[in-house]
Amino acid sequence: MKKKRLQARLVLEDGSEYIGWSFGKARSQAGEVVFTTGMTGYPQSLTDPSFRGQILVATYPLIGNYGVPLQPKTGKPYFDRFGIPVHFESDRIQVAGFVVAELCEEPSHFASTSTLSAWLEQNNVPGIYGIDTRALTERLREQGVMRGKILVEGCREVTFESGDIAHPVAEVSPREVQVYPPLLSGTKRAPRIVLVDCGAKANILRCLIARNVELIRVPWNYDISQLEYDGIFLSNGPGDPKACGKTIATLRKALTDSKPIFGICLGNQLMALAAGADTYKLPYGHRGQNQPCTEVGTQRCYITSQNHGYAVRGDTLPRGWESWFVNTNDGTVEGIKSTTGPFRAVQFHPEGCPGPRDTEFLIDEFLATVRHYAGLPEEPRQVLPAGETPVSILRKEESSKEGVA
Secondary structure, eight states, X not given: OOOOOOEEEEEETTSXXXXXXXXXXXXXXXXXXXXXXXXXXXXXXXXXXXXXXXXXXXXXXXXXXXXXOOOTTTOOOOBOTTSOBSSSSSSSOOOSEEEESEEOSSOOOTTOOBOHHHHHHHTTOEEEESSOHHHHHHHHHHHOOEEEEEEETTSOOOOGGGGOOSXXXXXXXXXXXXXXXXXXXXXXXXXEEEEEESSOOHHHHHHHHHTTOEEEEEETTOOGGGSOOSEEEEOOOSSOGGGOHHHHHHHHHHTTSOSOEEEETHHHHHHHHHHTOOEEEEEEEEEEEEEEEEETTTOOEEEEEEEEEEEEOGGGOOTTEEEEEEETTTOOEEEEEESSSSEEEESSBTXXXXXXXXXXXXXXXXXXXXXXXXXXXXXXXXXXXXXXXOEEEEOOHHHXXXXXX
């Protein structure tokens, strides 16, 4: 028997109200309301730890059309041999609620085993559809990000404050250290990389592991000074970077060393704070797979995947630091680099999944720098030209910038 359709409302702090229909779990929920401009990739967005506790609005109108790839018998995600989710960015839905214009309830995709609505219900997450998400997005752009609440017919009322999370990074960071051995064994030692996980997207793990490193994944507040490593990788994560005082203190010590550091998203903000710069909250953030970023100096523009609500104040960067990338739309800082040491960070996601991966070469450049400072040989990479057998060649810094293996 078909379920009775329940009316739902999305109410914002400024008093505006949007009326639609409930899907997913029939429950009321509050959270910060943000929007993403991606045309696809809702399974990855919903499981992105950077969206922890937020009510996500999809600006693309049709959502749910390719369903959700879950294990048929258990309804759980697929995992690879390292225990990393194959199709998602974490092992669970991270958003507090989902807002869409149109909901497809009959998906068509060979890998789909569940509807979006059923998946949300399984994870206790409410959704609302049938509202004008373009008008909602326009209001958020004009008024700035606001608290909001999804109120479902017949369910108890909630307050705006009930969706607040004191320390979202602490909720999505791992509790224990995890070590991922190099994929390839041999006589050459693999670079040892510490991943400071403040809510790392799974594709960061996939990208690093695929590059044959020994990966040490540590919690956000872990004292890495007790570890032997060749480089530090700072992950993305949710919320205000200034809440991560322990991470910033650890980084401040690491910046006095010569071991390379590379940051992504929240990692960019943490690097800036550790260096002595300041950060601020953006009016509505940059979220989606179509954010243009220009490299300072070359003026080369890249289309990037992003998800952040805070940014670095470029005019507060201390001596020895400079802007590396800027947002082509609004001029905000999208990356910083040290002029005296091997320390760099970007606000966007070079490993974007889904999304453009035009800047994935930055990860290769970081690892090349790590090998150089650690005295390790450059890593051969296998490529497969069309119609040929695999050949191993060395990736050079300049050729990698042009996307040539």
